[in-house]
Amino acid sequence: MSELSINGLRKSYGATEVLHGLDLEVSGNEFVVFVGPSGCGKSTFLRSIAGLETISGGSMTIDGADISGLEPDRRGVAMVFQNYALYPHMTVAQNMGFALRMAHVPKAEIARKVREVAEILQLEPYLDRRPMDLSGGQRQRVAIGRAIVREPKVFLFDEPLSNLDADLRAHMRLEIIKLHRHQKGISIYVTHDQVEAMTMADKIVVMRDGNIEQVGSPLDLYNEPVNRFVAGFLGTPRMNFLDATSTGVANWRLGLKVGGMTLSPPIRPDADALPEAGAPLSLGVRPDGWRIVAEGDGLAGRVVHAEQLGRETVVFIELEHGPQVAMIQPGQYRLHSDDAIWLAPAPDELHLFDASDAALPVARIPRTNSHN
Amino acid sequence: MAQPPTHHRRDTISALTLLAPAMILFGAFILLPLMQTFAWSLYRYEVFGGVKEFVGLDNFAKLAGDEVFGIALINNLKFAVLSVVLQVGMGLVLAALLDRGVRRFKVVYRTIIFAPILVSTAAVGLLWSLILNPSIGPVDDWLGLIGLSAPRNGLLGEPAFAIYGVIFVGAWQYTGFMMVILLAGMQNVPEETYEAARMDGCKGLRAFFHITLPTIRNVIITCCLLTVIGAFKVFDLVYVLTNGGPGNATEVLASYIFRNAFEFGQIGYANALSVVFLAIAFVFGLIQFRMIRR
Amino acid sequence: MHNQSSRGPRALTLALGLAAVIAVPANAQQLKLWEISSTNEGVNQNWENVIAQFEAEHPGVEVVMETFDTEAFKQGLAVALTSTSGPDIFFNWGSEDSAVLARNGLAADVTDMGEGRWLDKINAGLLAPFSVEGRAYGVPSHSIAKYMYYNTAFYEENGLTFPTTTDELLAMCKTVREIDPEVAFTSLGNRDQWKGIHYVSMLTAEYVGVDAMLADMRLQNSDDAMFTDPGYTKALAMMRTMEEEGCFQQGVNVTTADMSRTIFASGLATSIYCGTWCPGTFDSEGLEGGYSMAPFPAVSDAPEENHGYILGLTEGFQISAQSQHKELAADFIDLILSDAVQAERLVLAGRIPVNGAGVGAVSDEVHPAIQHVVADLPNYKGFAPILDVDLDGRIVEVYKRGIQDVIDGRVTPEELMAKVRAEALAVKSER
Numbered sequence A: 001m002s003e004l005s006i007n008g009l010r011k012s013y014g015a016t017e018v019l020h021g022l023d024l025e026v027s028g029n030e031f032v033v034f035v036g037p038s039g040c041g042k043s044t045f046l047r048s049i050a051g052l053e054t055i056s057g058g059s060m061t062i063d064g065a066d067i068s069g070l071e072p073d074r075r076g077v078a079m080v081f082q083n084y085a086l087y088p089h090m091t092v093a094q095n096m097g098f099a100l101r102m103a104h105v106p107k108a109e110i111a112r113k114v115r116e117v118a119e120i121l122q123l124e125p126y127l128d129r130r131p132m133d134l135s136g137g138q139r140q141r142v143a144i145g146r147a148i149v150r151e152p153k154v155f156l157f158d159e160p161l162s163n164l165d166a167d168l169r170a171h172m173r174l175e176i177i178k179l180h181r182h183q184k185g186i187s188i189y190v191t192h193d194q195v196e197a198m199t200m201a202d203k204i205v206v207m208r209d210g211n212i213e214q215v216g217s218p219l220d221l222y223n224e225p226v227n228r229f230v231a232g233f234l235g236t237p238r239m240n241f242l243d244a245t246s247t248g249v250a251n252w253r254l255g256l257k258v259g260g261m262t263l264s265p266p267i268r269p270d271a272d273a274l275p276e277a278g279a280p281l282s283l284g285v286r287p288d289g290w291r292i293v294a295e296g297d298g299l300a301g302r303v304v305h306a307e308q309l310g311r312e313t314v315v316f317i318e319l320e321h322g323p324q325v326a327m328i329q330p331g332q333y334r335l336h337s338d339d340a341i342w343l344a345p346a347p348d349e350l351h352l353f354d355a356s357d358a359a360l361p362v363a364r365i366p367r368t369n370s371h372n
Numbered sequence B: 001m002a003q004p005p006t007h008h009r010r011d012t013i014s015a016l017t018l019l020a021p022a023m024i025l026f027g028a029f030i031l032l033p034l035m036q037t038f039a040w041s042l043y044r045y046e047v048f049g050g051v052k053e054f055v056g057l058d059n060f061a062k063l064a065g066d067e068v069f070g071i072a073l074i075n076n077l078k079f080a081v082l083s084v085v086l087q088v089g090m091g092l093v094l095a096a097l098l099d100r101g102v103r104r105f106k107v108v109y110r111t112i113i114f115a116p117i118l119v120s121t122a123a124v125g126l127l128w129s130l131i132l133n134p135s136i137g138p139v140d141d142w143l144g145l146i147g148l149s150a151p152r153n154g155l156l157g158e159p160a161f162a163i164y165g166v167i168f169v170g171a172w173q174y175t176g177f178m179m180v181i182l183l184a185g186m187q188n189v190p191e192e193t194y195e196a197a198r199m200d201g202c203k204g205l206r207a208f209f210h211i212t213l214p215t216i217r218n219v220i221i222t223c224c225l226l227t228v229i230g231a232f233k234v235f236d237l238v239y240v241l242t243n244g245g246p247g248n249a250t251e252v253l254a255s256y257i258f259r260n261a262f263e264f265g266q267i268g269y270a271n272a273l274s275v276v277f278l279a280i281a282f283v284f285g286l287i288q289f290r291m292i293r294r
Numbered sequence C: 001m002h003n004q005s006s007r008g009p010r011a012l013t014l015a016l017g018l019a020a021v022i023a024v025p026a027n028a029q030q031l032k033l034w035e036i037s038s039t040n041e042g043v044n045q046n047w048e049n050v051i052a053q054f055e056a057e058h059p060g061v062e063v064v065m066e067t068f069d070t071e072a073f074k075q076g077l078a079v080a081l082t083s084t085s086g087p088d089i090f091f092n093w094g095s096e097d098s099a100v101l102a103r104n105g106l107a108a109d110v111t112d113m114g115e116g117r118w119l120d121k122i123n124a125g126l127l128a129p130f131s132v133e134g135r136a137y138g139v140p141s142h143s144i145a146k147y148m149y150y151n152t153a154f155y156e157e158n159g160l161t162f163p164t165t166t167d168e169l170l171a172m173c174k175t176v177r178e179i180d181p182e183v184a185f186t187s188l189g190n191r192d193q194w195k196g197i198h199y200v201s202m203l204t205a206e207y208v209g210v211d212a213m214l215a216d217m218r219l220q221n222s223d224d225a226m227f228t229d230p231g232y233t234k235a236l237a238m239m240r241t242m243e244e245e246g247c248f249q250q251g252v253n254v255t256t257a258d259m260s261r262t263i264f265a266s267g268l269a270t271s272i273y274c275g276t277w278c279p280g281t282f283d284s285e286g287l288e289g290g291y292s293m294a295p296f297p298a299v300s301d302a303p304e305e306n307h308g309y310i311l312g313l314t315e316g317f318q319i320s321a322q323s324q325h326k327e328l329a330a331d332f333i334d335l336i337l338s339d340a341v342q343a344e345r346l347v348l349a350g351r352i353p354v355n356g357a358g359v360g361a362v363s364d365e366v367h368p369a370i371q372h373v374v375a376d377l378p379n380y381k382g383f384a385p386i387l388d389v390d391l392d393g394r395i396v397e398v399y400k401r402g403i404q405d406v407i408d409g410r411v412t413p414e415e416l417m418a419k420v421r422a423e424a425l426a427v428k429s430e431r
């Protein structure tokens, strides 16, 4: 059981601060996935932990020991790079054993460990090849093997699968998770790919502009995003956002006007500051949160395009008074372009955000359409 | 059914048409002279007397007993070995410093170190023969500063040192060039590779030996080959620095071939020398191809 | 000589012969002149004048001048001379270059044509470089020579007179060092080896004698006599002695001819042995006339009769053995040697005349040093041969490189002469 604790981590390049005091606690064998838009500081954060960047403030400890002043190889961390960063002139075995060689581990010992790891990664047939003679997936496995051999407490992955094709990515995803379970350490994994984030993570960290926006399990983040950014970031197709106006709070319900439709979702009892009547709000509905309703019952729209996937149907709809939205319906719907359609959000699939994009505490219990 | 072969033939014909000019040029300017060199090496062929008679391997027998040829060959070998050490060695050190050591004014340093290659060999030779001249050059004063004294006749005036003086000047001129090639190679090593090495506990000098050198191995081999070939072809530098002297001390193959052909008019013998020269170049070329990895 | 002849020249000869048959000259007498091409205006102007004058004096005669660059000239001359379309008169160096044509019967014997012509104008001794076995095969038209130039001020200020013998020279080397240890008696730039062999040529001429030396150089002596005269080693020994006595500046063999002139001009050496083309350099390097000229000091232990030669070379003209107009050609050469033409060649083309009689009239148009040379040259018995001009290239190579070793004391004079002799025998056996 390892424990990684990061407090107030700051990093500046010259006068520009790119990490603004990050806090993170990871314990046990958690698989933590970092997501966030390009340039938000994910790599910088990872590299700071690795010791490839000197930090400008804050502290980092692993199992209680401060690592911020240590050389990368003394931190008990290993990193897998996006471009593999294998040593082109060394064989697979030499690549994997390099760290041990640098640490003056006896040759026999190195050979034994390399063989062990190669077995786990099914790399045995390739031990004498050079990276150039391997496929992308094999190279990535070598890169992972090189990390494993060192038996680190923390594995760092910076977009390790982004150079692989979709099939291989799916395959490697599974392998990495299996490995993680097997190795028993902390893994911190940076990705652009939400499917990776959702499927692999014990804990997802969403970053934006050098800040952590939200930390939580994939479903927590999916179900209860703390703000519009997180809500929009996870899930494909993205959550749909519609402009709404508050009509005031009554009986623990918040009155809403969206286009020609009115809604009144229940408010959680712990809610404090609630929007006054007339306040502009944002209504968020995930694509699978729409219901098709009878003509005149919800929001009017026209089908732009329907993707028939067999098990489900993805429909893009141009709303009469609003943006284009995406809808996913299980089963097969024979919809055509320009067909008129009426939609309403399912009551338990409804997210509300105030003018500062913070989520409003909507109580999500099943309800019928407020149609009266 | 007849279509594909026709197609094929037409392709072959057009390929040949495209290749023809290159083949003709290759044949006319490389193959023929090469064959002629081999042929003439078997003749006693003297332009001035108009002699041309087949003598078999006589020229090669004569060559084996030719004292000056021996001196020249050894000088070329010294030139090759030491130039590799100095030019590629120093070039590597400088390139490594510029690649990962020095942080500021890189371009300035690089330009200064590269500059000598831009100066013509004639000018470099003149410059250094002035500097190294014991009567008018400052080298005695310089050596005095570190408590040494130059040989009485100057570095280039003593047969024991002269060839090393020439090699030094050659290195002075070409090290910057080697540095630039090696630096280009080093800059192709991805930063991530060094970071991976750092994670594995390998940085600084160790990274240079474990990562940089092996990664740019082919570039180094190419540089070595360039230097060795250059060392065997060297002519102008020797000509302007020592003119082969004192005595025959700094004689090299190229100038000896040239003199035999154009000053003594011994075309056959000069061609025999050339054949030996070609054989050496061929061996080095072969070694390089063997050593280079994909 | 060799019995194998290459096919090239023969085919060329044939072609030239055919060309000659087709282009049969008209009745008018045509005199064909071959010369090295020059970009110098003065040289070309002079030729126009001379030809115009000749044609005026010989009505019905047309002089056709053809010029070539040096290499083409050297390669084409022998071939052309075997054909009927070759020149009647042609330029040549007073050296082996002209002698070889004489020996092969390609140059006409002009010994008896000089009577009433050039022999009235120049000393018969000057014909020696164009002579083979006592017969003349060419006539010199101008010359190149080497003198000792010395720093006038240095010798005057120190009350010294420039040495006239090698004994005085060796003493002077010491005197100069006593006055200023940094200054050498003379500056020698032997990096490219020809300066050294020029010294040795002059010294050897003194020790061995011009005729004996030429016989060796032309490989005419018997095998066991060739290059055996003890004078050869004495000349080399003198070079070593001069080096040991500190006569030269430091680093003789790494100093180029250019540098040696600079060393002299800047006062680091009191003298320099240099050609008639050198004064211009001294002037441009800042010495501006501050130099005087003297003959190379007579070698004290050399036979008396060998004194009085000057190291130099004449260039001149030969007549083709095939020429149909030998008398006319001799007239033309005689015109080149006339007082007026010689003076004009000096002024317009910088050619040092072999006949200086007309020079007085043009003296203000000529560099004072050149005037000195013109006045001085007739005082000599003749030219001492230059080893690297007349000797076979391979022998020269051994000789001149060896001189570097001798100066530095790595090789003894005897050892070097043994090598020179061996090379000479090898070359001779291949002829």
Ligand SMILES: Nc1ncnc2c1ncn2[C@@H]1O[C@H](COP(=O)(O)OP(=O)(O)OP(=O)(O)O)[C@@H](O)[C@H]1O
Binding pocket: A013, A018, A036, A037, A038, A039, A040, A041, A042, A043, A044, A045, A192
């Ligand atoms: N060496 C540097 N000097 C200055 N700024 C830098 C440097 N490296 C990164 N940055 C800046 O720091 C910020 C964070 O970069 P970082 O590479 O961590 O982003 P990222 O989240 O990994 O992006 P991506 O998903 O595209 O890989 C970016 O704005 C980037 O421009």
Ligand SMILES: [Mg+2]
Binding pocket: A042, A043, A044, A158
């Ligand atoms: Mg990144």
